[in-house]
Every structure is written in structure tokens, then in C-alpha cells.
Amino acid sequence: MTDLAARARTLADELLFPAAAEVDLKGEVPISHFDALAAEGFYGLAAPKETGGPGLDLPVMIQILEAMAGGCLSTMFTWVQHHGLVAGLSLTDRADLRERYLPALISGELKAGASFAAVIPTPPRLRAERVEGGYLLDGEAPFVSGWGIIDLLQLCARDGDTIVSAIIDPVAGEQLAVQPLDLVAAQGTSTVHLGFTRYFLADDRVYGKVPYADFIAGNTFVSRLNGCAPLGLAARAARLLEDLGKADVAAGIRAEIDTVRARLDASLADPPSLPAARAAGAELAFRAAGALVAANGSTSVLAGRHPQRLVREATFLLVAASRPEIKAGLLDLFSR
Structure with a gap:
């Protein structure tokens, strides 16, 4: 799969970096950037071969991420959020969700964002309360990238000592307030603040539940990639x-x-x-x-x-x- 790393370097040098100054000035990543990443197979990086992905080893993945960041940070930072949901659905025992979403996520037909950092502090910034048929969410997700670009949002909330991982639609509403953020750099990431007020999360959108301690331990790999x-x-x-x-x-x-x-x-x-x-x-x-x-x-x-x-x-x-x-x-x- 070193070929994928070489393609990443070519894409970064020939497409992303030449446009990076304009992306920075306009504060917007062209959709053609994400289309190019999808066409080259870069939306399925986190998927193992068994689920249709490339099954990359760590050194190749690192080469790809470093190359993309050196090309255009706005593009890379928006795109890299996608892989959390790909990895999560690759491992879930919710076969229905995996079959519904994963193939299109791997191909890049569907694009995902991620919000999980709000569950790390104690007390958490995003809380989940168990109710009949699902959870009610209250709190905030301070920084969520890709708004207006992504089709799905990987969301983590904390119910006591349990982390609930789910898929929601990135659509504002009475229970989900969206505030665009003005960043000093990487404005093209389309980053927003989300506020949740009694937001109902149905059980059929939940793909995982893990103890808080296990979630923190599992975050080591993600932090290394960061x-x-x-x-x-x-x-x-x-x-x-x-x-x-x-x-x-x-x-x-x-x-x-x-x-x-x-x-x-x-x-x-x-x-x-x-x-x-x-x-x-x-x-x-x-x-x-x-x-x-x-x-x-x-x-x-x-x-x-x-x-x-x-x-x-x-x-x-x-x-x-x-x-x-x-x-x-x-x-x-x-x-x-």
C-alpha cells in the first residue's frame, strides 16, 4: 500500500498545496478537493480489508496524513474527521448500521464528521440521559468541523461512566443549535459550535457503548495519529x-x-x-x-x-x- 502514500504525496503537491493560499483567503475548501480524495480511495483508510477497505499498516497511514496536512490543512482536517465513523462501523456489532452506511462511507459517497472530545473531561460537556427508546442529550460540542459538507456526524455522549457512540444527521433544529465559528486559520474546515437541548437520540442510531476507562485507553491510537x-x-x-x-x-x-x-x-x-x-x-x-x-x-x-x-x-x-x-x-x- 505504499502506492497509496505516493498518491497522497502527488495529490498534496499537485492539487492541495497550489490551492492552499486561495482556500485560506476564501475560507472554503472546493468540493472538488473532497471529490478527488474520494476518487483516489482516501475515504476508506480506516477500514480493514474484511469490510472493503485497504487494511493499511500504521507507517503508510502516517505518511498519508502527514502528506495531506502539508498540502492543505483545511482540506486534511475536514477529511480526517471522516475516519472515526469508518473505524467505528467497521468494528460495531450493529450489522444493520454497518451495511447501511459503511460501503458509502468507504467510497466517499457519504462524508462524515466527528465529535467525541466533549466526553473526555469530567464532568463531560455532552451528557446522555437514558429514556425509553433512546437518550436525551444535553450540553455542547465546542468544535465540530465539516458543517455543510458532511452527510453524517459521529457523535459521542456520556451517560455516567458509559460512552455512547452514535450517528446523527448534521441538521440544525430546536434541540440542536449551530453557531459558525470564526477561526484564526483553517476557516475552510467549516467549524461550528453545537448546543444540545433535550436532543433525542434514538437507539437505532447507536452503534456502540463502552466504559469510560476503555474509551480513554482506546484514544491513545487516535491521539498518536493527531x-x-x-x-x-x-x-x-x-x-x-x-x-x-x-x-x-x-x-x-x-x-x-x-x-x-x-x-x-x-x-x-x-x-x-x-x-x-x-x-x-x-x-x-x-x-x-x-x-x-x-x-x-x-x-x-x-x-x-x-x-x-x-x-x-x-x-x-x-x-x-x-x-x-x-x-x-x-x-x-x-x-x-
Whole structure:
């Protein structure tokens, strides 16, 4: 499946990156970007072969995610949310939901978003109350990307010590308030805040229930994958630095990328080390983008230029998919 990684790099270099400045200025990802990802088979990455996916190994998946992030962060960040539902339906014992949705999700005919971070803190931000025939949801999902683009939303809510995973339709209503957010970068992700007020979630849309402790333990793999975007951005900054004749600076950044990637990989066997590795990747992306601004000079601050865009996107990645332990790690790095 290394061919898929090569195709990802080609797509990132020939389609996503040339349009990234315009996507940033307009705050909108062309639907043709997502169509191209679907046509190349990139919507089924998380599915095993048994369910019609490619059955990727981790190194290839990492290569793909890093390449996409270095092409256009708005496109990558919106698209990557899709894979949570693909993975969830691949593993569920709800055969009816799997058969109804999974083939179209793998092909990209249906596109999905994700909202699960609201269940991680205690107390949770999104609560589920058991009622006859389903659950009533109350609370918020502070950041949900892909609104207006996605067809389905993977949603997690917390009922005591149980995480309830379900599929809902991304449609505003009396019980579901939608507030568009104005972001400093990656505005093309179409990110919104969702407010739930006695929102009824029917049992026939629930595809999984797991204890809170198991959910947190299972989040290690997802968190490791979240470390790909900063490294992809840093790699793009290194390439642009090299184009400016700063090959030595670019080489240093690439060496650090390799080191951080190895730390992220090693953390799968040592989860307590993961937050520090995630922090190192985010700090590296921020520093690499800053180096590009310095090397490029005063035109870096002009709208439509890649250096200022990458700095803002690196700022976005300092907090995207973060956790208190990652924040602490970043503050430690920035205080040195």
C-alpha cells in the first residue's frame, strides 16, 4: 500500500498545496478537493480489508496524513474527521448500521464528521440521559468541523461512566443549535459550535457503548495519529525553506521531524509519553513556520503568502485535539 502514500504525496503537491493560499483567503475548501480524495480511495483508510477497505499498516497511514496536512490543512482536517465513523462501523456489532452506511462511507459517497472530545473531561460537556427508546442529550460540542459538507456526524455522549457512540444527521433544529465559528486559520474546515437541548437520540442510531476507562485507553491510537498534522506542516515549511536556499535549516527541521515521529510511534507502547511527544511536534511546527517567515522576509506578512498562513495554521495546531497534559508540555517547551 505504499502506492497509496505516493498518491497522497502527488495529490498534496499537485492539487492541495497550489490551492492552499486561495482556500485560506476564501475560507472554503472546493468540493472538488473532497471529490478527488474520494476518487483516489482516501475515504476508506480506516477500514480493514474484511469490510472493503485497504487494511493499511500504521507507517503508510502516517505518511498519508502527514502528506495531506502539508498540502492543505483545511482540506486534511475536514477529511480526517471522516475516519472515526469508518473505524467505528467497521468494528460495531450493529450489522444493520454497518451495511447501511459503511460501503458509502468507504467510497466517499457519504462524508462524515466527528465529535467525541466533549466526553473526555469530567464532568463531560455532552451528557446522555437514558429514556425509553433512546437518550436525551444535553450540553455542547465546542468544535465540530465539516458543517455543510458532511452527510453524517459521529457523535459521542456520556451517560455516567458509559460512552455512547452514535450517528446523527448534521441538521440544525430546536434541540440542536449551530453557531459558525470564526477561526484564526483553517476557516475552510467549516467549524461550528453545537448546543444540545433535550436532543433525542434514538437507539437505532447507536452503534456502540463502552466504559469510560476503555474509551480513554482506546484514544491513545487516535491521539498518536493527531500528531501527524504538525509534522506534515513542518515538512512543508522545510521544503519552502529549501526553495529559499536555506538547505541547512531545512535539514535540521527534517531531522527533528524524524525524531518526533519516532517518539510518537514509541508512545503507542508507552502511553504516558504521548503528551510530551505531541507537544514536541506542535512546538516544532510553530518554530518551523516561524523560521520560514524569518527566511522569507517582510513579504511573509502579506495576505495570500504561504509563510503567514503556515504560522497561523501552526497556531491552530497548538490547540487542535489537545489535552491538559499536552498544554503543560508546550508551556514547558516555550519557557525554555
